[in-house]
Amino acid sequence: MNVRVIRIGLEEWRSLARNRAGLVATLLLVALVLVSALVSFERRAGIEAERAHYQTLVDTDFDNQPARHPHRMVHYGQFVFRPLSPLAFVDFGVDSFTGNTIFLEGHRQNSANFSEARQSSLLLRFGQLTPAFVLQTLAPLLLIFLAFTSVARERERGTLRLLLAQGVSGPQLLIGKLLGHGGIALAIGTPAFLLLGWLAASAAAPARIVVLLVIGYAAWLLLWAALAVLVSALVTRSRDALVALVGIWMVVVVLLPRALPEVAATRTVLPSKIETEITLHRALKQIGDAHNPDDPYFAAFKARALARYGVSRVEDMPVQYAGLVGMEGERLTTGLYAKSARAIEAREGEQNDFVRAFGTISPLIAVRQLSMALTGTGLAAHQDFLNQAEAFRYRFVQALNWMQAEKIPVVNAGEDPRVSADNWKTIPRFQYRPFVPTSAMIWPNLLVLGGWLAGLGLLSVPIARRLGKATR
Amino acid sequence: MSLARVELRLILRSRLAAAALALLFLLSALSIWSGLSAVDRQDATIARVTAEQARDLAAVAKEYGKPDGEAGYAAYYSFLLTHDRPSALAFLALGQRDVQPAVLRVRALSLQQQLYESETLNAEQALPGVFDFAFVAIYLAPLVVIALTHDLVTGEREGGRLRLLLSMPGTGLWRRRIGLRYLLVALSLLTPAAVALVATGAPAMLGLGIVVVISVYLAFWFGLSVLIASRVRASATAAAGSVGCWIVLTLLLPTLANAAIARAVPVSKGIDLTLAQREIVHHGWDIPKPATFDRFLATHPEWRGHESFKGRFHWKWLFAMHQVGDEAVAAQVAAYRASLLDRESWTVRLGWLLPNVAAQGVLHRLADTDLVAQLDYQDSIGAFHKELRSFFYPYLFLDRPFTRADFGLLPSYHARSGTASWPAIPMLLLLIVTGLILAASAVQIRGISRDDSR
Numbered sequence: 001m002n003v004r005v006i007r008i009g010l011e012e013w014r015s016l017a018r019n020r021a022g023l024v025a026t027l028l029l030v031a032l033v034l035v036s037a038l039v040s041f042e043r044r045a046g047i048e049a050e051r052a053h054y055q056t057l058v059d060t061d062f063d064n065q066p067a068r069h070p071h072r073m074v075h076y077g078q079f080v081f082r083p084l085s086p087l088a089f090v091d092f093g094v095d096s097f098t099g100n101t102i103f104l105e106g107h108r109q110n111s112a113n114f115s116e117a118r119q120s121s122l123l124l125r126f127g128q129l130t131p132a133f134v135l136q137t138l139a140p141l142l143l144i145f146l147a148f149t150s151v152a153r154e155r156e157r158g159t160l161r162l163l164l165a166q167g168v169s170g171p172q173l174l175i176g177k178l179l180g181h182g183g184i185a186l187a188i189g190t191p192a193f194l195l196l197g198w199l200a201a202s203a204a205a206p207a208r209i210v211v212l213l214v215i216g217y218a219a220w221l222l223l224w225a226a227l228a229v230l231v232s233a234l235v236t237r238s239r240d241a242l243v244a245l246v247g248i249w250m251v252v253v254v255l256l257p258r259a260l261p262e263v264a265a266t267r268t269v270l271p272s273k274i275e276t277e278i279t280l281h282r283a284l285k286q287i288g289d290a291h292n293p294d295d296p297y298f299a300a301f302k303a304r305a306l307a308r309y310g311v312s313r314v315e316d317m318p319v320q321y322a323g324l325v326g327m328e329g330e331r332l333t334t335g336l337y338a339k340s341a342r343a344i345e346a347r348e349g350e351q352n353d354f355v356r357a358f359g360t361i362s363p364l365i366a367v368r369q370l371s372m373a374l375t376g377t378g379l380a381a382h383q384d385f386l387n388q389a390e391a392f393r394y395r396f397v398q399a400l401n402w403m404q405a406e407k408i409p410v411v412n413a414g415e416d417p418r419v420s421a422d423n424w425k426t427i428p429r430f431q432y433r434p435f436v437p438t439s440a441m442i443w444p445n446l447l448v449l450g451g452w453l454a455g456l457g458l459l460s461v462p463i464a465r466r467l468g469k470a471t472r
Numbered sequence: 473m474s475l476a477r478v479e480l481r482l483i484l485r486s487r488l489a490a491a492a493l494a495l496l497f498l499l500s501a502l503s504i505w506s507g508l509s510a511v512d513r514q515d516a517t518i519a520r521v522t523a524e525q526a527r528d529l530a531a532v533a534k535e536y537g538k539p540d541g542e543a544g545y546a547a548y549y550s551f552l553l554t555h556d557r558p559s560a561l562a563f564l565a566l567g568q569r570d571v572q573p574a575v576l577r578v579r580a581l582s583l584q585q586q587l588y589e590s591e592t593l594n595a596e597q598a599l600p601g602v603f604d605f606a607f608v609a610i611y612l613a614p615l616v617v618i619a620l621t622h623d624l625v626t627g628e629r630e631g632g633r634l635r636l637l638l639s640m641p642g643t644g645l646w647r648r649r650i651g652l653r654y655l656l657v658a659l660s661l662l663t664p665a666a667v668a669l670v671a672t673g674a675p676a677m678l679g680l681g682i683v684v685v686i687s688v689y690l691a692f693w694f695g696l697s698v699l700i701a702s703r704v705r706a707s708a709t710a711a712a713g714s715v716g717c718w719i720v721l722t723l724l725l726p727t728l729a730n731a732a733i734a735r736a737v738p739v740s741k742g743i744d745l746t747l748a749q750r751e752i753v754h755h756g757w758d759i760p761k762p763a764t765f766d767r768f769l770a771t772h773p774e775w776r777g778h779e780s781f782k783g784r785f786h787w788k789w790l791f792a793m794h795q796v797g798d799e800a801v802a803a804q805v806a807a808y809r810a811s812l813l814d815r816e817s818w819t820v821r822l823g824w825l826l827p828n829v830a831a832q833g834v835l836h837r838l839a840d841t842d843l844v845a846q847l848d849y850q851d852s853i854g855a856f857h858k859e860l861r862s863f864f865y866p867y868l869f870l871d872r873p874f875t876r877a878d879f880g881l882l883p884s885y886h887a888r889s890g891t892a893s894w895p896a897i898p899m900l901l902l903l904i905v906t907g908l909i910l911a912a913s914a915v916q917i918r919g920i921s922r923d924d925s926r
Contacts, residue, residue, distance in 0.1 A: 021712065032724075039731060046735075054743060061751065066758050076754045079747070094595035097571060101743060103750075111590040113746075117571045117598070118590070119739040119812055121819035121843055122832055125601045126726035138723060145712055238708055243488055243619065246715065247495075250615065255499075258607065261597035262506045265513065273592045274521050274553070274577055278528045348594045355597065372596075379596040415784060 008176025033192035037131045041089040051081040067418040070404040077105030080430040082385045085376030086203035091132035093377025104393040107333045140224040144245040147181045147228035152238040170468025177229045185225035213374045219449040220367045226456045256362040264351040290325045323405025366448035373441035381435040492619040497660040504668045507563035507604040514574045518555045521575045525553040537876030543867030544787020546874040551577040554885040556849040559840040560674040565606035567841030582794040583857045584749045606835045617693040618714040620653045623707040681838045689831040695909035702916045737814045745804035752800045756793035768792035778869040788868040830902040840892035852888035859883045
């Protein structure tokens with residue numbers, strides 16, 4: 001029995017070898033994965049070098065600022081550039097759609113600007129040439145083309161009847177075909193996986209992540225090979241199999257991922273940036289006005305500050321009171337910004353959860369999420385960067401405020417008090433901690449892919465039985 | 473007429489053809505719903521923000537609009553709203569409207585610090601691209617064309633009817649069959665769009681443009697698919713060959729070209745100008761004030777003699793410094809814009825070769841939703857910002873009080889008139905490419921008639 005199954009599987013390989021168009025397409029696809037991997041590897045390095053260059057440039061600029069009042073440096077601010085994860089060459093993810101630089105300053109939360117999508121022509125919307133694009137979008141089409149005739153051709157040529165008459169059972173035939181095409185799918189994936197592994201190793205990506213990535217993509221390819229064989233076994237004519245499979249591809253890979261976001265956006269409306277700013281501004285006004293001597297909040301703050309230093313007048317404090325007020329203001333605004341950022345994050349999360357729930361129907365969504373999570377290019381990674389940037393903003397602004405409190409004389413500061421330029425070097429610089437995907441971003445998606453494979457496996461039982469009976 | 477009716481019945485009897493046409497009609501209708509929904513959402517956002525912004529400005533007026541109010545405070549705290557309403561055709565081709573801001577507010581401070589602000593955007597949902605009519609027409613409709621034409625010749629041959637058909641008297645068999653299929657596809661795709669265009673009262677000339685571009689584009693795919701269908705012996709090969717062409721044209725070449733253009737035309741000038749501008753504005757605090765005013769007065773001589781003031785700070789100096797900051801980076805701004813337009817023009821050139829890129833370009837030009845439209849919006853913001861600055865300068869330089877009533881005089885943004893246009897050259901080249909492919913397929917089909925009837 002096993003020998004028969006293997007022979008049927010091998011026969012599919014032989015038929016691929018004879019099918020010149022199929023062979024050319026396969027080689028082209030493999031070449032495309034390899035080329036896209038190398039091109040994006042190089043492109044990632046270029047982008048990363050550019051961002052690193054800008055980061056060094058702005059950091060040096062900061063150090064070289066002349067003697068100034070520290071509050072001026074709070075508004076001179078710091079630029080941070082988001083480093084691109086080492087595995088971004090596999091999947092650029094949302095990188096092109098998010099700004100990659102933020103200007104950080106005191107009591108303002110600026111947006112990340114200069115996204116590639118805003119600076120490109122509409123050509124970008126056809127997709128970006130990365131291994132992820134080739135594997136997610138093109139590879140399923142190739143697998144369809146290689147497998148849509150697999151069983152239907154035997155039926156059309158009458159060889160199915162012949163095989164069954166020779167004692168080959170329906171399950172044997174189907175398993176053989178599945179093995180053959182599963183093997184082809186993996187063979188197509190292997191050069192890509194090897195190259196990805198090698199490049200990933202040279203980019204110092206964790207092995208565990210690379211292995212999971214390969215498992216995810218292998219499951220995705222197997223899924224399409226299995227689907228194509230099963231559909232081919234279900235229909236009477238190869239052409240119907242091709243049409244059905246291209247139809248499924250269209251819905252699963254192209255249509256759902258594009259149509260669902262519009263539904264999600266209608267269900268959960270994101271407030272525009274201006275609305276958020278205005279709401280924040282109002283909330284700030286409600287807390288209090290530090291410039292108003294009768295303001296209850298800051299009157300209480302002043303009383304506490306005086307008590308802490310055991311003095312009765314701000315002029316007697318060992319630190320500059322205005323600096324303390326600056327720190328308190330920054331603390332309050334940052335708290336409000338964080339709340340507002342969480343609220344928007346929650347809304348985006350609601351939209352994403354809605355779309356991701358369809359990952360069970362459209363495994364593309366699952367494999368895309370998995371790929372972006374593992375390569376560190378998904379929305380979660382971007383949000384993690386925003387959070388790190390915001391935490392850093394708070395730290396360096398407070399450091400400057402404290403510098404003001406400590407170093408600007410309390411009395412007789414003069415008309416234009418400044419601190420010397422060598423102080424800027426002591427202000428913290430942005431240190432990006434690489435994003436680590438949580439298991440909640442990995443396992444549910446792997447589970448969906450595994451579930452699809454299992455479901456197709458289950459489905460193959462009645463199909464195999466039918467295949468065995470069909471021509472008896 | 474009766475012949476055509478027979479052919480029509482033949483086409484619709486094929487389950488595949490009928491299903492493909494129904495699907496196309498459904499997708500077209502759905503995409504129009506999706507486009508209208510996206511446009512409605514943007515209009516709603518603009519309306520919401522306009523109301524909210526008016527309240528915000530009223531609060532500023534209340535706080536700073538005192539009888540002896542200082543214009544500096546008013547200028548510093550008054551944000552004024554600009555908006556970019558979706559054009560009449562935007563619902564058909566949303567283009568970049570999903571990532572470009574539809575509203576932006578500016579104040580009289582440096583424009584370059586405000587112009588590139590991003591809108592809140594869910595990047596994960598923007599990533600797959602929008603689902604609009606342009607997508608269905610450019611991306612998906614060719615697959616329906618292939619479904620309807622791939623077995624045009626081979627299907628008859630495989631069914632053993634080809635010799636009989638060719639030996640029958642009368643001419644124009646293929647023309648009739650192809651023409652009918654073309655009409656069916658065009659009707660399925662364009663009917664929902666035409667209904668929506670009429671219902672929304674879109675400008676007829678632009679709407680006609682959409683219909684023409686899509687008609688030509690469909691003709692290209694008919695030509696290509698028929699060319700392949702009449703060259704091969706088996707239906708499956710024809711289908712595979714045509715879908716292969718579709719993959720190369722819509723998935724492969726554009727992504728390759730995009731990678732090449734992104735590499736050849738870097739746009740990091742945007743960051744350069746932002747950084748340069750920050751240095752200049754902050755440097756302004758460290759240099760003697762006359763140095764800033766000298767540069768300011770060189771471009772604004774009308775305020776000469778009004779620049780001096782007592783004390784350390786005057787608002788007019790701050791705003792002059794911001795004006796100087798903008799002017800100092802004018803060359804970088806121009807270079808940045810040139811690089812963006814460079815990317816756009818390379819894309820247009822690519823369209824001379826790739827009909828899908830051409831159709832995409834023309835559709836979005838007609839809908840005014842591409843990069844050119846965004847730059848036009850930025851220009852209109854720039855013009856408005858200039859107006860805003862000039863409005864405040866007399867108050868600032870003549871030390872005129874800024875009262876509650878003066879808030880009522882603030883300039884308001886007038887929507888840009890739009891740059892929607894018929895791009896002639898891409899259109900012409902699309903026509904030429906389509907004509908060539910149609911001619912080639914006509915020659916090929918005639919060849920079949922001769923070969924097989926022999």
